[in-house]
Amino acid sequence: MSITEQDWKAEQERVHSVTGKIQARIERLESEIGASKAEVVDIRKHFWDEVTVNLSTAEDITETYFSMKQQVEVLSERERSYRHAAETLRKLRRLAVSPYFGRIDFAEAGSRQAEQIYLGIASFADEDGETYLIYDWRAPISSLYYDYPPGPAAYATPHGEIAGELMLKRQYAVQSGELKLMFDTGVTIGDELLKQVLSRSSDSQMRTIVATIQKEQNRIIRNDRSRMLIVQGAAGSGKTSAALQRVAYLLYKHREHLKADQMVLFSPNPLFNSYVATVLPELGEENMQQTTFQEYLEHRLGKQFQVEDPFSQLESLLTGADDPQHAVRVSGIRYKSSASYLQAIRAYKERLEREGMRFKSIRFRGEDIVSAEQLRERFYAYDPSIRLTNRIVLMQEWLLEQIAEFEEAEWQKHWVEDEIELLSNEDYQRAYSKLRRSKRGKSFTFDDFDKERELLARMVVSEKLKPVRQRIKRLRYVDVTGLYRNLFEEPERIAKLLADAPLPEAWPLVCKQTLERLDRSELPYEDATPYLYLRELLLGFETNTAVRHVLVDEAQDYSPFQLEFLKRLFPQARMTALGDLNQSIYAHASVMHDMDPLTELYGADQTEVIRLTRSYRSTEPIVRFTRGMVPGGDAIEPFNRSGEKPVLTLTGSRDELHDAIVRDIEALYAEGYESVALICKTAGESEEAYEALKDRLPLGLITKSSPSFEKGTLVIPAYLAKGVEFDAVVIYNASGEQYRTEDVRKLFYTACTRAMHTLRLYSLGEPTPFITSVSEDTYETTAAVRG
Numbered sequence: 001m002s003i004t005e006q007d008w009k010a011e012q013e014r015v016h017s018v019t020g021k022i023q024a025r026i027e028r029l030e031s032e033i034g035a036s037k038a039e040v041v042d043i044r045k046h047f048w049d050e051v052t053v054n055l056s057t058a059e060d061i062t063e064t065y066f067s068m069k070q071q072v073e074v075l076s077e078r079e080r081s082y083r084h085a086a087e088t089l090r091k092l093r094r095l096a097v098s099p100y101f102g103r104i105d106f107a108e109a110g111s112r113q114a115e116q117i118y119l120g121i122a123s124f125a126d127e128d129g130e131t132y133l134i135y136d137w138r139a140p141i142s143s144l145y146y147d148y149p150p151g152p153a154a155y156a157t158p159h160g161e162i163a164g165e166l167m168l169k170r171q172y173a174v175q176s177g178e179l180k181l182m183f184d185t186g187v188t189i190g191d192e193l194l195k196q197v198l199s200r201s202s203d204s205q206m207r208t209i210v211a212t213i214q215k216e217q218n219r220i221i222r223n224d225r226s227r228m229l230i231v232q233g234a235a236g237s238g239k240t241s242a243a244l245q246r247v248a249y250l251l252y253k254h255r256e257h258l259k260a261d262q263m264v265l266f267s268p269n270p271l272f273n274s275y276v277a278t279v280l281p282e283l284g285e286e287n288m289q290q291t292t293f294q295e296y297l298e299h300r301l302g303k304q305f306q307v308e309d310p311f312s313q314l315e316s317l318l319t320g321a322d323d324p325q326h327a328v329r330v331s332g333i334r335y336k337s338s339a340s341y342l343q344a345i346r347a348y349k350e351r352l353e354r355e356g357m358r359f360k361s362i363r364f365r366g367e368d369i370v371s372a373e374q375l376r377e378r379f380y381a382y383d384p385s386i387r388l389t390n391r392i393v394l395m396q397e398w399l400l401e402q403i404a405e406f407e408e409a410e411w412q413k414h415w416v417e418d419e420i421e422l423l424s425n426e427d428y429q430r431a432y433s434k435l436r437r438s439k440r441g442k443s444f445t446f447d448d449f450d451k452e453r454e455l456l457a458r459m460v461v462s463e464k465l466k467p468v469r470q471r472i473k474r475l476r477y478v479d480v481t482g483l484y485r486n487l488f489e490e491p492e493r494i495a496k497l498l499a500d501a502p503l504p505e506a507w508p509l510v511c512k513q514t515l516e517r518l519d520r521s522e523l524p525y526e527d528a529t530p531y532l533y534l535r536e537l538l539l540g541f542e543t544n545t546a547v548r549h550v551l552v553d554e555a556q557d558y559s560p561f562q563l564e565f566l567k568r569l570f571p572q573a574r575m576t577a578l579g580d581l582n583q584s585i586y587a588h589a590s591v592m593h594d595m596d597p598l599t600e601l602y603g604a605d606q607t608e609v610i611r612l613t614r615s616y617r618s619t620e621p622i623v624r625f626t627r628g629m630v631p632g633g634d635a636i637e638p639f640n641r642s643g644e645k646p647v648l649t650l651t652g653s654r655d656e657l658h659d660a661i662v663r664d665i666e667a668l669y670a671e672g673y674e675s676v677a678l679i680c681k682t683a684g685e686s687e688e689a690y691e692a693l694k695d696r697l698p699l700g701l702i703t704k705s706s707p708s709f710e711k712g713t714l715v716i717p718a719y720l721a722k723g724v725e726f727d728a729v730v731i732y733n734a735s736g737e738q739y740r741t742e743d744v745r746k747l748f749y750t751a752c753t754r755a756m757h758t759l760r761l762y763s764l765g766e767p768t769p770f771i772t773s774v775s776e777d778t779y780e781t782t783a784a785v786r787g
């Protein structure tokens with residue numbers, strides 16, 4: 001059935017009528033808000049006028065207390081309702097611009113009358129408070145819009161399923177209160193509208209997709225059953241988008257007891273945080289917490305070590321391929337992020353229950369108060385049935401007692417006398433008043449010289465012992481670094497712990513490399529999580545029980561170790577892990593490889609896997625080209641959006657390369673592109689390209705410490721472009737020399753799949769086999785024209 005002129009008119013009128021009502025509500029609320037703001041200000045100003053302060057008798061004090069309490073309650077109640085009204089106002093203002101984007105006509109089974117449901121980013125009821133002119137897109141009934149074509153349909157409610165017939169499904173584009181477009185849609189939600197949305201240009205900020213959520217994405221968004229939801233999705237299939245709408249959905253569904261700060265998104269890099277920061281506020285929700293795994297590692301280990309970040313690890317691998325140490329490092333990374341290493345560390349801890357613990361002596365003024373050996377003996381003297389962590393805590397009490405005894409003997413030593421002599425006048429005064437405070441009420445005087453000396457001496461010793469006590473309280477007497485180091489001191493150690501550990505051939509060299517770095521107080525990225533894991537196995541796990549949902553974006557870049565860690569850290573949380581195996585850029589095994597480590601995390605019965613194969617970001621020709629680079633790429637379906645084929649330009653010299661790139665980027669700007677990325681392999685290459693071109697083009701260089709993406713042309717290493725997108729992508733040098741070995745295939749694929757509308761590749765000399773092995777009819781090849 002096609003849309004008639006009459007339909008159009010009726011819908012236009014409805015848009016006007018609803019926006020009129022929203023507008024009227026806004027005006028009313030504005031004046032109410034003005035009044036309640038004035039009231040809040042007034043209460044604050046006259047707070048004390050309303051409170052009777054009288055502190056003469058106990059009774060008066062009580063009365064004063066209650067009078068103040070009452071006044072505080074009045075004020076906070078007013079403030080609360082003011083905040084609530086301000087929130088509603090913000091929501092209404094957003095609705096006034098575009099009140100709704102969809103409509104379904106649904107007749108419940110047994111009813112002849114279809115109800116018209118209009119969907120928007122928030123609900124809005126008529127004056128009667130009962131007739132909903134707009135339904136929130138997250139309301140139970142709204143799922144019909146995303147899940148069904150016209151015909152039989154059903155939706156879940158808290159009271160059971162409601163079935164019926166979907167009579168109509170319609171989409172709108174409303175801008176500034178005017179109806180601009182309208183489609184009736186069939187099986188999938190309006191390809192037309194989606195095409196329009198996807199044709200827009202990128203603006204360095206991710207957008208909400210509520211108007212065009214696809215059925216399979218809706219399964220992710222509304223999934224509320226499984227403890228672990230795994231999403232394997234092709235590049236550009238909407239994983240991040242679905243994750244963010246999922247946060248909004250959960251916040252709506254569980255609004256009574258779930259707050260935004262109880263959800264955490266782990267993102268691939270700090271830049272990404274700014275990229276997605278506006279999506280939830282656009283939907284009227286507060287942002288969840290956002291962090292990166294590295295940030296967490298820094299927080300836990302940064303004081304003790306120089307913790308390598310994942311980008312430095314990657315850089316060292318990308319730039320050092322010819323170094324003989326390179327292969328050693330790669331095999332070390334692979335093993336140290338495997339499930340087998342995780343088991344080895346657990347087995348190590350088991351062994352430590354019986355033997356091999358290492359401690360650090362408790363020393364004072366160059367001498368042992370308790371030696372490492374005594375600590376070890378004490379540890380193994382406890383009943384072995386007491387858990388290791390508990391034994392360590394018991395030792396803490398014992399050690400503090402030892403310190404007290406030591407202190408008792410120490411104050412009479414000579415050095416204390418010397419220290420007292422050295423006390424400055426100021427220190428002396430401070431000590432004196434401190435002593436007075438501590439002896440208050442005990443008629444303390446400094447009359448008795450001996451007594452004075454003793455007290456001062458005790459104080460000096462106690463002060464000096466403070467750091468020792470601190471270290472004991474922080475369990476620093478356990479030599480965690482020594483214990484971790486011990487795993488590498490003998491290359492056979494791991495094999496002894498775990499008989500079938502698949503250790504790499506180069507393991508002895510890996511051990512050597514690791515020890516060298518540990519000795520420099522450097523913690524390689526691949527060791528950081530295992531180290532922390534061991535530390536927590538020994539000293540107890542840090543947990544955060546407030547967080548209820550953890551979302552891990554770019555999950556393919558996590559090792560089994562890291563995910564196990566997150567599970568431990570957030571014991572009360574459900575997890576959503578979103579990733580794409582084809583974009584695993586790190587050397588370690590990816591948890592998305594065979595999903596075993598991911599599934600084992602919470603067990604198969606608590607885990608659900610959803611696959612997304614449709615790619616929305618790039619035009620059809622770009623997807624046809626890029627999918628040829630990865631195994632299983634045939635399964636990736638392009639969305640039907642046209643564009644030019646990717647163009648590969650061959651150049652013979654660096655000057656030629658630069659000239660051609662400058663011409664190209666200028667032309668892209670002339671065509672109206674707003675965001676262009678010149679993607680390089682490494683930070684070093686990015687810097688080189690930036691230096692060579694910065695006087696010829698307005699460029700921005702993105703490094704791992706850049707705070708956010710700007711519009712314009714950005715020169716960026718591929719690994720920092722993860723998760724984001726650009727109107728046009730220009731690959732700086734896709735030569736065979738740069739992209740030679742298999743281990744950079746996925747990095748190259750990731751770079752190319754960042755393009756929304758245009759992809760241009762330049763090669764200095766022979767192009768990479770990742771391009772030449774792709775079907776020739778999916779791209780054009782040209783030689784650079786001398787400019």
Ligand SMILES: Nc1ncnc2c1ncn2[C@@H]1O[C@H](COP(=O)(O)OP(=O)(O)OP(=O)(O)O)[C@@H](O)[C@H]1O
Pocket residue numbers: 194197198207209212213214217233234235236237238239240241242580583616617722723724725753
């Ligand atoms: N249902 C949809 N409606 C409109 N746009 C969509 C939809 N799904 C995805 N997109 C758009 O497709 C692009 C890619 O989405 P997103 O970044 O969420 O994908 P991704 O799977 O996380 O990608 P990658 O793994 O490559 O980083 C974004 O511009 C997003 O707005």
